[in-house]
Amino acid sequence: MVRSPRAPGFWPLALFFAAFVLFMYGPMLVIVVLSFQGPEGGLTFPLRGLSVHWFQKLAAGLGVVDIGAALRRSLALGLAVMSITVVFSVLAGLAFRKRLSGGNTLFYIVVASLIMPSIIVSLGIGLEFRLLDSGLKKVLELLGMASTLEGYGTALGLFTSALGAHLTWTLPFGLLIMFAVFNRFNPAYEEAARDLGATPWQGFRHVVLPLIGPAVVGVGMFGFTLSWDEIARTSQAIGDVNTLPLELQGLTTTVTTPAIYALGTVTTVVSFLVMALALGLASWLGRRQKQGRRPA
Secondary structure (H helix, E strand, O other): OOOOOOOOOHHHHHHHHHHHHHHHHHHHHHHHHHHOOOOOOOOOOOOOOOOOHHHHHHHHOEOOEOHHHHHHHHHHHHHHHHHHHHHHHHHHHHHOOOOOOOHHHHHHHHHHHHOOOHHHHHHHHHHHHHHHHHHHHHHHHHOOOHHHHHHOOOOOOOOOHHHHHHHHHHHHHHHHHHHHHHHOOOOHHHHHHHHOOOOHHHHHHHHHHHHHHHHHHHHHHHHHHHHHHOOHHHHOOOOOOOOHHHHHHHHOOOOOOOHHHHHHHHHHHHHHHHHHHHHHHHHHHHHHHHHHHOOO
8 A cells, every 4th residue: 555645734743743742741751750869869850869758758748838738628629619610510501501691691701700810810809808808807896796706717718719719710611611512412312301201300310411421520620620730819819728739839939859849740640640530430421321322
């Protein structure tokens, strides 16, 4: 068989793609390699020995920073963001299948948060909650609740302001994915279920949800990974605690050993594990969906 010649644009595009892959994954690979240095390792090449010494140092703690607590906070926040993003994205996708009064305006309002600077969103949310603090303290003072006023700190927190800040980032992505999915969804499957006597809930649970299952898993993956890595929208809206990305950012100016690379490797591994789990689950749901369509 005679192989056809390459198109003139093949090699420029191939070189561009190779450069893209290098710039995308090269830094991660460097961080991972440098994190496995020996006790005498530094922040740059050449590599000085191979060991898990810096991971042990990381597990023992990095000065006054509680990495374990920051990791738990990031996981908890990521799971909360993922759950809320999935639920509201699916509900919005179902709602927008019908023509809604003011639906276009609502859609643009939600998606507009994607083009707003993240740090501005974070600052705005932080200011809103500080105003809320002032208002609540004023109310408590007027009501004479001195003991409650003394114990009140701030409404800023992991599952209040930080959660809301992350949802301004993850919900638009979830909505766009579900809109694309339902735009291609064939309503004949639901109509057939209704003809067979299924209730709306049964039709959703046994027909719609299995069909959109892989997309729902994808929305969940986006929700968790976007929250897990977020810094700008968290920085001004989380109060007196830090997530793992914020701790990592702060440590870059104080930690001068490969322990910082070990921490970066751990966070990267968690992200890839979540993506692998999501892809595996989506693949499994896709296979089940195909098996269900096979004639008996």
